[in-house]
């Protein structure tokens with residue numbers, strides 16, 4: 263049987279923010295599916311190097327690079343390095359993202375600009391550099407990590423929700439610009455996912471969150487990674503411009 267759901271064997275895929283959380287789970291799944299995975303980190307050098315070494319010890323192709331995605335020159339250089347060292351870049355998962363939560367009236371310009379620079383501008387510059395290569399390859403897959411915070415009100419997250427909504431618009435526009443080059447651009451919008459950030463909350467806060475979700479549980483990082491693998495596969499070649507909501511029904 264031709265399994266169109268796992269067609270990334272040998273393909274080169276870049277995952278931003280792969281040192282922990284959702285990004286780490288995506289790196290793990292893609293590596294086990296046979297992809298050559300390059301992942302970036304910002305500060306977590308120790309964790310990133312340990313992670314890459316643990317995969318390499320299993321003969322899996324995983325490579326870690328320090329790269330601040332806010333820096334246009336850095337991301338352009340990263341894409342060049344990937345193509346030179348590992349071959350044609352097939353997929354990009356724009357996973358790196360930050361929060362700096364405050365009510366809008368007390369939000370500093372630093373809080374606002376940091377989140378825009380990382381979640382939106384950094385994602386755009388990296389995607390732009392990658393698309394310039396993918397257009398020549400006449401194939402490619404780009405995935406934006408949005409959030410349900412970009413689809414519905416999220417008090418205390420004016421900066422974050424603005425960027426995550428913007429990624430939905432960016433996804434739609436790029437999907438039309440890129441379709442004729444056989445490049446698909448999609449987004450994933452997770453709800454509450456059980457990452458370190460949520461694990462550090464007290465039990466009462468975790469219970470409040472679970473009660474907002476019809477499924478009465480948080481999602482797992484593996485559930486988001488499965489969606490990324492699907493969207494990278496040839497089984498998803500006719501899906502583009504879409505935002506896949508993965509939130510246990512919370513935003514419906």
Ligand code: NAP
Nearest residue numbers: 279281283284303304305306330331357358359409452455
């Ligand atoms: P996380 O655990 O906080 O990890 C964030 C990752 O992004 C880390 O690898 C971090 O690197 C990297 N990063 C941050 N700033 C960067 C920069 N300027 N340049 C390069 N890399 C940078 O995040 P997460 O909870 O797994 O979330 C991953 C994505 O899913 C984010 O875009 C987030 O908005 C989205 N999301 C998460 C949830 C959730 O419930 N967790 C829900 C909806 C959407 P370092 O480790 O080096 O700092």
